[in-house]
Amino acid sequence: MQALTDRAVPVDRRPLNFWEKMYLPGIFRGMAITLxxxxxxxxxINYPEEKRAFSPVFRGLQILNRDEEGRERCTACGLCAVxxxxxxxxxxxxxxxxxxxxxxxxxxxxxxxxxxxxRCIFCGFCEEACPKDAIYLxxxxxxxxxxxxxxxxxxxxxxxxxxxxxxxxxxx
Amino acid sequence: xxxxxxxxxQDSLQKETTTLNLGPTHPVTxxxxxxxxxxxxxxxxxxxxxxxxxxxxxEKLAERRPFYQITPLTxxxxxxxxxxxNIGWHLTIExxxxxxxxxxxxxxxxxIMELARISDHLICNSVVGVDSGAYSGFxxxxxxxELIYEIYEEICGSxxxxxxxxxxxxxxxxxxxxxxxxxKFLAEYPGVLAEFERLFNRxxxxxxxxxxAGPISAERALNYSFTGPNxxxxxxxxxVRVSQPYSSYEEFDLKIPVGKTGDCYDRFLVRNQEMxxxxxxxxxxxxxxxxxxxxxxxxxAPAYYLAPKQDVYTKMEALIYHFKIIMGEIDxxxxxxxxxxxxxxxxxxxxxxxxxxxxxxxLHFRRPCFIYYQAYPELVHNALLSDAVICLSxxxxxxxxxxx
Numbered sequence: 001m002q003a004l005t006d007r008a009v010p011v012d013r014r015p016l017n018f019w020e021k022m023y024l025p026g027i028f029r030g031m032a033i034t035l036x037x038x039x040x041x042x043x044x045i046n047y048p049e050e051k052r053a054f055s056p057v058f059r060g061l062q063i064l065n066r067d068e069e070g071r072e073r074c075t076a077c078g079l080c081a082v083x084x085x086x087x088x089x090x091x092x093x094x095x096x097x098x099x100x101x102x103x104x105x106x107x108x109x110x111x112x113x114x115x116x117x118x119r120c121i122f123c124g125f126c127e128e129a130c131p132k133d134a135i136y137l138x139x140x141x142x143x144x145x146x147x148x149x150x151x152x153x154x155x156x157x158x159x160x161x162x163x164x165x166x167x168x169x170x171x172x
Numbered sequence: 173x174x175x176x177x178x179x180x181x182q183d184s185l186q187k188e189t190t191t192l193n194l195g196p197t198h199p200v201t202x203x204x205x206x207x208x209x210x211x212x213x214x215x216x217x218x219x220x221x222x223x224x225x226x227x228x229x230x231e232k233l234a235e236r237r238p239f240y241q242i243t244p245l246t247x248x249x250x251x252x253x254x255x256x257x258n259i260g261w262h263l264t265i266e267x268x269x270x271x272x273x274x275x276x277x278x279x280x281x282x283x284i285m286e287l288a289r290i291s292d293h294l295i296c297n298s299v300v301g302v303d304s305g306a307y308s309g310f311x312x313x314x315x316x317x318e319l320i321y322e323i324y325e326e327i328c329g330s331x332x333x334x335x336x337x338x339x340x341x342x343x344x345x346x347x348x349x350x351x352x353x354x355x356k357f358l359a360e361y362p363g364v365l366a367e368f369e370r371l372f373n374r375x376x377x378x379x380x381x382x383x384x385a386g387p388i389s390a391e392r393a394l395n396y397s398f399t400g401p402n403x404x405x406x407x408x409x410x411x412v413r414v415s416q417p418y419s420s421y422e423e424f425d426l427k428i429p430v431g432k433t434g435d436c437y438d439r440f441l442v443r444n445q446e447m448x449x450x451x452x453x454x455x456x457x458x459x460x461x462x463x464x465x466x467x468x469x470x471x472x473a474p475a476y477y478l479a480p481k482q483d484v485y486t487k488m489e490a491l492i493y494h495f496k497i498i499m500g501e502i503d504x505x506x507x508x509x510x511x512x513x514x515x516x517x518x519x520x521x522x523x524x525x526x527x528x529x530x531x532x533x534x535l536h537f538r539r540p541c542f543i544y545y546q547a548y549p550e551l552v553h554n555a556l557l558s559d560a561v562i563c564l565s566x567x568x569x570x571x572x573x574x575x576x
Contacts (some may be wrong), residue, residue: 003409004410004415005409005411005415005428007426007427007428008409008427008429008430009427009428009429009430009445010429010430010432011430011431011438011441011442011445013431013432013437013438013441014374016374016376016379020374020376021376023377026374026375026376026377029370030306030371030375030377033308033367033371034308037308037312039574043315043318050262054325054462055322055325055326055329057325057327057329057344058325058327058330059328059329059330079495079499082499082500083241083498085237085241085242085245086244089514098519121244121333122330123243123244123326124329124330124334124335125241128343128478128498129498131367131388131484131485131494131495137329161292168214
């Protein structure tokens, strides 16, 4: 083969010399390295008891946000559903009635909002698409359940609870 | 068949050879692919490789997705180095749109891609060790993949299926934590890699196990259209980063390690050497980045790159572009582009035909693994079963990339 570039560097493939041919040096060198590692600090953590810190931008399960007065921010515009490459988000819009101003921020809100967590690929496009700061990806990850239906998260699982309200745990 | 065997009828129960299923769920295949081996004792006399166990029709799916939504699909091809796939796809779109990205974005991309290459080679080489019976090297190296994944996590928020970068740049700038983690990695990894090389490179057991296992000549490798480390191990100094530079690779000082015989030992050495090269590339990129303005992390292209959220809430233009981009109403020109990047496994190509619509008219991923797998029966012909296993892992076959 002619060379395509002048940057090629052949790898070191010389045959074993006499010293290396005796198995023992290789074995002892390996043993020494392994022994050295016994006295090193553990690289693992005991997961459920200890947890490592995530980066602030970690992409975990979604939540639906409220504004500073506790009203739902989502207006059911559907941009998150359009942006979702896994087609995991569905929603139904409804119109705000007089007297519901303390519940919903805008005149339109999501009557139904579902994310199928089994379809979700946690790409973060919904958060990026949202023009109302309503959907966020949190640091929660690895939900578990015995039933597939439990992974279709509705509004009651996704909305962050109002202060004073009991936290609903979707995994329970 | 050799003469020493007793001749039996073809339909006899005591056939001369044994059929052995290596895969699809065998622990040594490291992924779902099947090899039907014809075994004569311990010797492989024939192999039939089957593909399609993890086929997810990405190329067809991509025909119904806006351009930006195809990035998460590319994550799931070679999942050991998904940032290279992501950035390769962004480069393809930028080539189609004729978008120029600032130099600093190029250097950021180089850093991320080289980190991904290190993490991929690290897994491949340590797994070659595992398959040849040396587990400890794998344990020691794997801790340092964690450092790479933490860097990804700081930038994009995810570790394995990264979905990193956007068309025109990155989703957020590198923060101080990224730089400190990069410095930590660059400071600690050389020592670990040197230790790994001390364990393996001149170890007689490892050398006798890998030298001569699964060799391929340069000519045969080219006929199969091998690329990447597997072709370089056969002695051809072909590297996309040098022959068709992208993302400002032409400015970097890069050496191409080449082997001679294309056997497992050569592939191992080439990959190890490439990790050293990648580290030097990251250092060069960090140096070059210092000269660029530190607040640039995307191209100035409001029609393709999302405006910051604050502008979307307050400015009309930004809001319109935000909706247009998210809904995929991108004015892609009619055209055909091919963009290749040097993936961790070889030339990862994206062949895109656009008919001017919102989605690709047709998209083909040139996946190097698929090509290597075609050569597998030839590589393991007349080899021992244990050599066939090492050969599988040292070709770095990754099921997600094999089937797309």
